Each structure stands twice: as structure tokens, then as C-alpha cells.
Amino acid sequence: DAGVTQSPTHLIKTRGQQVTLRCSPKSGHDTVSWYQQALGQGPQFIFQYYEEEERQRGNFPDRFSGHQFPNYSSELNVNALLLGDSALYLCASSLPLGEQFFGPGTRLTVL
């Protein structure tokens, strides 16, 4: 049984570019949450998707957007990248209101 998978593992972009990160949830899970973890900090909640809709959003600008597909996989898009967007982006899947299982993360570096 595959756990949560994320792609790519690492990504290097320059300021102003756009990036798309992908997440496949654990088998049987239908809810996907995204978190941003800056170096030396704890993860910060970005948003959560369920039934292809954004259910809740953290304190992140509109440059951060997402999507959930009918197979429950999800994408995180970040537009107009800033240096401060450099971080580890974590995806977590769960059943609604259930325990969240995290993927290995995507390390984004913005130059």
C-alpha cells in the first residue's frame, strides 16, 4: 500500500517564475492538505482540499493556489515566485477530519 507521494523531490526556480507541485494521497484517502515549512521552522498550513474544493485556507496570498482531481490527487501552484517561497512543501492526506499522513515533501529553491 503506497503512502503519500510527492513530485518532484527537488526544484530550482528563479524569482517571478511559476511552479506546480504534485501530490498523490494514500490509498483510500480523499482529503489533501498542503503545508509550507521554511528552514528551521514548523510546517505552516496553506490549504486543504476535499471533493475537489478548497475547504479551508491558511494565511497565504492568492499567489498560492491549488487543485484536486477526481482521483483525489492534488496540485499546488505558486505564481510570481519570491525568494521567501523557498521551503519544503509538504502534502498530507487523510479521511475527513482524520489523522493526516505526510509525504516526503518537495524542496523548492528560488534563486
Added chain:
Amino acid sequence: SQQGEEDPQALSIQEGENATMNCSYKTSINNLQWYRQNSGRGLVHLILIRSNEREKHSGRLRVTLDTSKKSSSLLITASRAADTASYFCATDAIQNGANNLFFGTGTRLTVIP
């Protein structure tokens, strides 16, 4: 902010010793969870304790929760070098039918062989 705060920020112990980490938070919670993270990789769920529970055990882990003090502690007994990692507490809040986790800044544990 509901974010938890772990204490200490860093802890270094000898293999075989016990490690205790503390977490404080600010608002009412449904659950409190502890996670481990190795070298900036994904988070591994360790244990969940519900707001109506006071203590929970899982193998070498013991978690306590004091909702009156808004604090929790994680005890790792008989530590091993493989326990070297960052440990985070996370509280959850259910809003608009969704639950999101609020993480602290973590405790960096080093177990010296």
C-alpha cells in the same frame, strides 16, 4: 495564533537516557499530535492524544496532556541513535468542516551513541 511552542529548542543526550520534550499551545484543541522529522524530510506521525485524555503510551513513547495548562510532554525512554531527529507537536482546529494542524517550531534531539 494557535501555534504550539516546543521546549527545549535543542536537546542532546547519551544513548540509553530518556528524552523529554514539552509543548505549549494557546487555544482550545480537539487533539494534540506529535511528529518526528528526519533531516528535513517528511513528517512521521508518532502519537495522537485527544483532549479528554491525560496520558498515552506507544512503545518507548509516553505523552501527557494537561488541558488546564495548555501543555503536553513527549517522553522517549531508553533513547537510541536512530531517535535523532526533530520533534514537533501539532494541535488541530476544526473550522468549516476541515481540520488543519498548527505546528510548533520543534525540538531538535541528538542522541549520542
